[in-house]
Amino acid sequence: METNTHALTVLFDLDGVILDTETQYTRFWDEQGIRHLGVAGYGHRIKGQTLAQIYARDFAGKPDIQAEISCSLQRFEHEMSYEYIPGVQAFIADLRAHGVSIAVVTSSDEAKMEQVYRAHPGFAQQFDRILTAGMFTRSKPAPDCFLLGMELFNATPEQTFVFEDSFHGLQAGRDSGAIVVGLATTHTREVLDGKAHYLIDDFSRMTHVQLLAWSLLRN
Structure with a gap:
């Protein structure tokens, strides 16, 4: 199959990149960390990880706690706000x-995406593909999800942009070879410095022309 070496490809993370949800998730997981693990700041510790990763690392062998968290998370995601990051649409x-x-390209599962589609009925039509947690074996910080995105579009890393906000996501983007743009929505610019090729606060000044300019600098 011939590789597309001319057109750009853009791979967006979801939470904290397209949707302004990360602060809400931080509060939820901070509460779970205190309730079940007795630790503070748990919300930032698990950024960019799938639910399966979280359970495997911190709640292995505790099916009752996993079930309780899953139930609470389902209720939370049904009630939370799904506002767009400024300028992204x-x-x-x-x-x-x-x-x-x-x-x-998101670590969210299909159940979470159904809540997004409920909040924004035309959401899926804005994209060519939506890749969720069940579509790749290794989750972020492994680059598999972004490599899959490139493969689906026959894109080279040099012509692919990854937009991310979490440490795991930024690492996955860099390891995929893509041009990585970090959003200072979950972490400050100071904390993200050096973890992405470019940093932005939101999409209010982002254009196709800007991406072309950055891709020419890369090449």
């Missing part, structure tokens, strides 16, 4: 108008 529309391949 206009940026996505600009990319689509210029023929850019676009995918969501």
Whole structure:
């Protein structure tokens, strides 16, 4: 199959990148950390990880606690707010108008995505593909999810942009070879310094032209 060496590909994380949900998740997981592990700051510790990863690392052999957390999380995700990060919808529309391949690459599962679709009925139609946790064996910080996105679009790392906010996601993007843009939505710019090729606060100034300029600098 011939590789697409001309058009750009953009792979977006979901929470903290497209949707302004990370602060809500931080509060939820901070509460779980205190309740079940007796530790503070648990919400930041698990950023970018799938639920399966969290359970395997910190709640292995505790099915009752896993079931309790899953039930609480399901209720929480049904009630939480799913506001867009400023400028992201206009940026996505600009990319689509210029023929850019676009995918969501998230550690969320299908149950969570159903809540997103409920909040935004036209959400899925903004993207070419939506890749969720069950579609790749190794989750972030492994680069598998982004490598799969490139494979689906026949894209090279040099022409692929990854937009991420979490440490695990940023590492996965870098290890995939893509051009990584970090969003200072979950962490400050100071904390993210050196972890991405570029840093932005939101998408209010992002355009297709900007991506082209960055891709030319890469090449």
